[in-house]
Amino acid sequence: MFGPPGSGKGTQASRLASHFGWVHISTGDVFRRHIKQQTELGQKVQQYIEAGQLVPDTITVAMLQEEMQRHPGARGFILDGFPRTIAQAEALDDMLQANGMEVDGLIALDVPESELIERIQIRSQTSGRADDADPKVIQERLKVYHTQTAPVYEYYDRRGKALTIDGTGTIEQITQRLVETIESLVNTA
Numbered sequence: 635m636f637g638p639p640g641s642g643k644g645t646q647a648s649r650l651a652s653h654f655g656w657v658h659i660s661t662g663d664v665f666r667r668h669i670k671q672q673t674e675l676g677q678k679v680q681q682y683i684e685a686g687q688l689v690p691d692t693i694t695v696a697m698l699q700e701e702m703q704r705h706p707g708a709r710g711f712i713l714d715g716f717p718r719t720i721a722q723a724e725a726l727d728d729m730l731q732a733n734g735m736e737v738d739g740l741i742a743l744d745v746p747e748s749e750l751i752e753r754i755q756i757r758s759q760t761s762g763r764a765d766d767a768d769p770k771v772i773q774e775r776l777k778v779y780h781t782q783t784a785p786v787y788e789y790y791d792r793r794g795k796a797l798t799i800d801g802t803g804t805i806e807q808i809t810q811r812l813v814e815t816i817e818s819l820v821n822t823a
């Protein structure tokens with residue numbers, strides 16, 4: 635699940651994971667859990683997340699690999715917020731290939747920037763997320779998305795695996811669009 639901050643990756647990935655019986659991994663959620671529990675990893679990543687910067691690739695890839703390995707019997711995975719750089723996309727391909735798997739597709743949620751900012755500002759009232767509370771950090775997250783993450787879309791597009799979905803409307807409408815798209819793309823039986 636791909637898209638800028640606030641586009642609904644987490645909301646939709648969670649609903650799709652329930653619908654299809656897949657394991658949902660949000661790298662942002664995992665990092666925030668580590669920060670809350672003050673683990674060694676949490677201490678390493680906190681400064682990046684609070685500044686709206688990406689966590690270095692080596693740390694992120696190792697963490698993702700560990701999370702996936704925790705679900706050896708999974709029927710499928712829905713990754714939310716990963717990969718976010720070309721290096722992460724390449725590492726994911728290598729990791730999956732070594733296990734006889736591959737990425738089925740990348741789906742980007744398209745939402746106008748004004749709505750992204752509005753959604754994040756509303757969420758900031760209850761999320762407790764340091765990166766939601768400061769408008770400068772929200773701007774930084776959007777900038778990082780455009781410069782470092784947007785190229786990942788092209789990476790999958792060149793392989794015929796990228797799609798964009800209208801990410802506006804009600805949460806239910808968007809889920810419906812996603813379910814129809816996924817069913818036309820992958821064997822979900």
Ligand code: AP5
Binds near residue numbers: 638682687688
């Ligand atoms: P991450 O946690 O992934 O944050 P993000 O990409 O900035 O995206 P958000 O979680 O803010 O938004 P979302 O797209 O999930 O939308 P949501 O469903 O919540 O990453 C945080 C940080 O971790 C990064 O900045 C980086 O530091 C680090 N990190 C994570 N992954 C990394 C990686 N791979 N490499 C390096 N660093 C990494 O929806 C947003 C809000 O809108 C919610 O309140 C929701 O209820 C609401 N909403 C959703 N849909 C709708 C709708 N249709 N209508 C109205 N409101 C809606």
Ligand code: MG
Binds near residue numbers: 643644662
């Ligand atoms: Mg999220």
